[in-house]
Amino acid sequence: MGFFRKLFGKKENAAAVSLKEAAKSVTVLETVSAAPAALALGGRAPQGEESLFRGWASDPATLCLYDLRDVVLDRSLMVFLKDGKPILETSYLQDPAAVAALSIRPQDLVEVPDKGGPAAACFDHWDSNYYHWLAHTLPTVHALRKAGHGAARLILPAGLRPWQAETLALSGFDAQQGIPTEHGKQYAFRRVLYADYVRGAADFSVSPLSQAAYRSLVAGQAPSGPEDLRIFIERGAAGNRRIPNEAELTAALQARGFLCVRPETMTVAEQIRLFSRARLVVGQLGAGMANSVWCQPGAVVFELVPEHHQNPCDLLLAMQAGLHYWGKLMPTGLQEENHTAQSEQRLDIASVLHELALIEQSLPPL
16 A cells, blocks of 8 residues: 555645636535445455455545636646646646646647637546546546536547547547547646546545446446356456466356456447446456446455555445455565566465355345
């Protein structure tokens, strides 16, 4: 957890302004209370095994929509500036020194025409990451619609992926009407709507609005087939946090009746229909686990968490979706925090299957 404490514990920048200072108006979207971790088996199995993050609790939060006027977006950092000063809260997981050195560069500045309606920010600087898009973009566009801004022009990456355009279409937004932006450029806007979800302010809070965003997409899909699937999400060709013997785990789970999938090979609609039929989802910490938000309330998420990157983000997604979570710590041979490194140690598959059997025995009846 040291990695996240460092990133979120940035000191105030005297040369910066706050979102509230920069906003013409602020609308409170929701106020969220702290909640204890929603863990399968209450976080402790009869034989004494414990879930990772037992005793953990979510953060309380007040999540707002800010109406910003006459601001500049630095596309590379995804930081907004007001009167030449960075709006510090928009610097999601950025190097404070880079933010402090940020200034308006006239040679890179593009003035965005004001077409009568506001533009709206909807993504962070990890714009190609599936988890970040689901956790930040989908609640934002849902909030925009609820607040009466369904016609806002979305600020978008120039290289929008097909799955990103698909999620926007499923959410009622046409990507073709958005404002494409390129790295290295800065963009001047007369008016921009900025929601707290864009900057990850709800990442560790149980946001009902986020749950409503996911439920709205699930409601638009009609699943067919059995509704008691047990799914294993393979890392497959993913470059980050791979374990050397995943193929053995896949074979063992297939023998137990699991459907083993690689979500990146499917459309978003296919992923929604599949995971909405899941009773139990197993996988390693990674973007694919974000598909748990499509599961029906009461399903269980069993996550394998590397010891060198103990991040509760998927626990929070599970809680937002009304699911139960079990986290199993994976010894990896690495002690230093690193969110991309591969495991240097083989996974103890027998131990995984043992704890998984305890979870399967506890699944509530359909």
